[in-house]
Amino acid sequence: MKYLMLVCIDPEFTPGQDDGKPEVDDWAGEMDGKGIRLMGDRTRPSSAATTVRVRDREVLVTDGPFTETKDVICGFDVLECEDLDQAIEVASKHPMAWTGAIELRPVWPWGVD
């Protein structure tokens, strides 16, 4: 099963609860090696985001993110996992799970109900 892993910042996070936090390079190396991480990267902050809409055939471009939430998403990865348990384990080893939050979205392939 494929999961989109959204790497998020948690504005509520209080420092000091992340003792022993793993390194992101180690995480990526391990998951790449196991064939679990298919791709992934950081994303630039929302100040660099552009939002595109088409209304009445007109392309509307606005500067900034789609939602009001500021700078929540800071990266993404695409995972190939056995099941949700494996995806949870992979996510829990990512340093941003220790200071932020990771959202796992199952990929919904076309042609599947």
Added chain:
Amino acid sequence: MDDTIAGIYADGWSRIVATMIRFTGGDWDLAEECAQDAFAQALRVWPADGVPDQPLAWLTTVARRRALDRIRRAGVEREKLREVAMEPVPPPYAGDADIPDERLELMFTCCHPALNVEAQVALTLRSVAGMSTAEIARAFLVPEKTLGQRLFRAKQRIRQAGIPFRVPPGHLLPERLSAVLHVLYLLFNEGWSGREQLSVEAIRIGRTLTVLMPDEPEALGLLALMLLQDARREARTGVDGELLTLEEQDRSRWDRRRIDEGAALVERALRRGRAGAFQLQAAIAACHATAPSMDETDWPQIVGLYDVLRTVAPGPVVELNRAVAVAMASGPEAGLALVDTIDGLDGYHLLHATRAELLVRAGRADEAAKSLSRAVDLAPTEAERRLLTERSAASRRTGPRTGPLSGPPPAG
């Protein structure tokens, strides 16, 4: 005949559903529908033909055939089901023992932490206990439609989020098992406040769990705790349905068989040397259940058990119960000193009720009255309000006494 089939349903439903979930590649709805169809067919055919020697094998074979029919007829868009339909039809099961037992897989999946607790409870009752949507809805006083949607969403979530149908690997097991135990205890407590079927199901599932996982002392501990509490079910109310305290209960109405079984189970569990919260609570319940009276209760032993419990499962309710035990073992002032150090229970009626009782015993009636009126204000049900009011009247008449209230301790 109906009783025979009901008995087979009670024991066999979860076995068949689990097998069918595996067979359909995780289609819970189809699995349940086909299991249901198989039992319906049994009700039609068995009264005339007699119950087959291997009823589970018969039922599972029927359910599987029904699943294949449905999959083929419906054309089926789902890939996993298409694969099932392409496979050659497996031979019928020769005997009940040939059906793989996947009830544990079923329980762990129902109680997966990626499902919310309401969904876990509803799924467990539907898929493991075999209660109908209508029965579950009645037990939780929610409209059947709401409950149906809750089940629908839970099953959909299992499939879409990729929640696996399996027993978790060793490193996940302690945490996942405690989720299963938590759901069972929640069901038991729901059943304690009237809807008895839920307690019956919780005990039945708990029993199955200890058979399937004989090496898990907390599973034994939970079953013991439920049995020991359930032993007092008949005795906990008086003639007018009013709640009785442990002290007021007629101990001859306690169910000796359940007590003996519970006490033996908790001993067996504790011998493994991995005392957990359920085992310790069961051990405390066993002390109460095996004591001939309030006075002859081994209070120092109970205090000792609370001392361990507060390290394993710290929390203010444990502190409160420990304070009561200390008061019984060493006098009301010792208990009061502890009650006054408890943080975070100011909105809990039993804190104030306990304080009131201990103050009465210590001869501090004025302060006691204040605590009691606070307890009455906070009591969540009319029955408990009445119990508190009557207890205070009784204590004024016959002199100070105190004891823990009956009923399972709140979780935490």
